[in-house]
Amino acid sequence: MKVHxxxxxxxxxxAGIEVDAFTMDEFGPxxxxxxxxxxxxxxxxxxxKFPQLALVKPRIEGVRVSVDxxxxxxxxxQPEAERIHVQVWRDQVEAVSGPVAASAAISRFCGxxxxxxxxxxxxxRRIDPAYVPETRRVGxxxxxxxLITNQASLDELNSRLEQPVTMTRFRPNIVVxxxxxxxxDTWRTLRVGGxxxxxxxxxxxxxxxxxxxxxxxxxxxxxxLRTLTQYRKMEGGVIFGxxxxxxxxxxxxxxxxxxxTHSESD
Numbered sequence: 598m599k600v601h602x603x604x605x606x607x608x609x610x611x612a613g614i615e616v617d618a619f620t621m622d623e624f625g626p627x628x629x630x631x632x633x634x635x636x637x638x639x640x641x642x643x644x645x646k647f648p649q650l651a652l653v654k655p656r657i658e659g660v661r662v663s664v665d666x667x668x669x670x671x672x673x674x675q676p677e678a679e680r681i682h683v684q685v686w687r688d689q690v691e692a693v694s695g696p697v698a699a700s701a702a703i704s705r706f707c708g709x710x711x712x713x714x715x716x717x718x719x720x721x722r723r724i725d726p727a728y729v730p731e732t733r734r735v736g737x738x739x740x741x742x743x744l745i746t747n748q749a750s751l752d753e754l755n756s757r758l759e760q761p762v763t764m765t766r767f768r769p770n771i772v773v774x775x776x777x778x779x780x781x782d783t784w785r786t787l788r789v790g791g792x793x794x795x796x797x798x799x800x801x802x803x804x805x806x807x808x809x810x811x812x813x814x815x816x817x818x819x820x821x822l823r824t825l826t827q828y829r830k831m832e833g834g835v836i837f838g839x840x841x842x843x844x845x846x847x848x849x850x851x852x853x854x855x856x857x858t859h860s861e862s863d
Contacts, residue, residue, distance in 0.1 A: 601774035625742025672699035741840035790853030801834025
């Protein structure tokens with residue numbers, strides 16, 4: 598097995614960026630989902646309600662993140678001084694407000710008042726201890742630092758669909774090639790390019806998989822979620838991919854070898 602492709606998501610629920618390599622820090626992939634959009638009550642905002650966010654494209658230049666908002670221009674995201682408390686799922690997290698100009702632009706684009714917020718290094722959001730007993734942190738991702746998927750599983754799903762979909766609908770960080778479809782369900786630990794990953798939870802899927810990343814609209818005629826429901830429904834939801842944590846810092850590259858070191862059947 599090997600790494601097929603890698604993705605970063607500098608801003609939660611905006612478009613992802615396919616990369617050749619990424620480094621890892623305490624949060625996960627460096628820079629991944631350290632930025633997020635919130636409404637006037639500080640609640641997180643996603644494509645589930647605003648599918649057009651898929652058209653807002655982040656850019657990364659070194660440690661600098663900017664966003665290209667359609668019809669508005671490109672805005673550099675820099676943390677401001679104001680500290681605020683925000684909500685992502687059930688977690689209350691301390692964040693830093695982002696630039697006013699970028700927040701105004703995204704608000705005009707979506708037709709609702711939003712603001713960019715940043716998770717600073719001293720803000721700690723703990724991974725659910727029900728799955729990871731040790732104290733580990735995560736950025737603004739839904740719950741875990743990494744999502745690992747299997748290219749063969751997407752191929753098998755597409756064999757059932759009238760219109761195939763791309764892996765970008767499932768928003769993984771690491772896509773593995775060279776394994777049979779759906780065998781990732783049984784993976785428990787992997788070595789990816791020499792780095793250890795623990796696969797700690799099935800990833801349950803939602804309506805975001807019905808959003809076409811190319812158009813920013815929900816596509817009723819292309820329904821991977823409905824098809825997955827017919828044969829991939831488990832306790833906890835409709836499953837595609839595995840949530841994972843990493844053992845420490847390092848770099849992962851496309852083409853790196855992936856070795857299964859422990860599975861459910863061992």
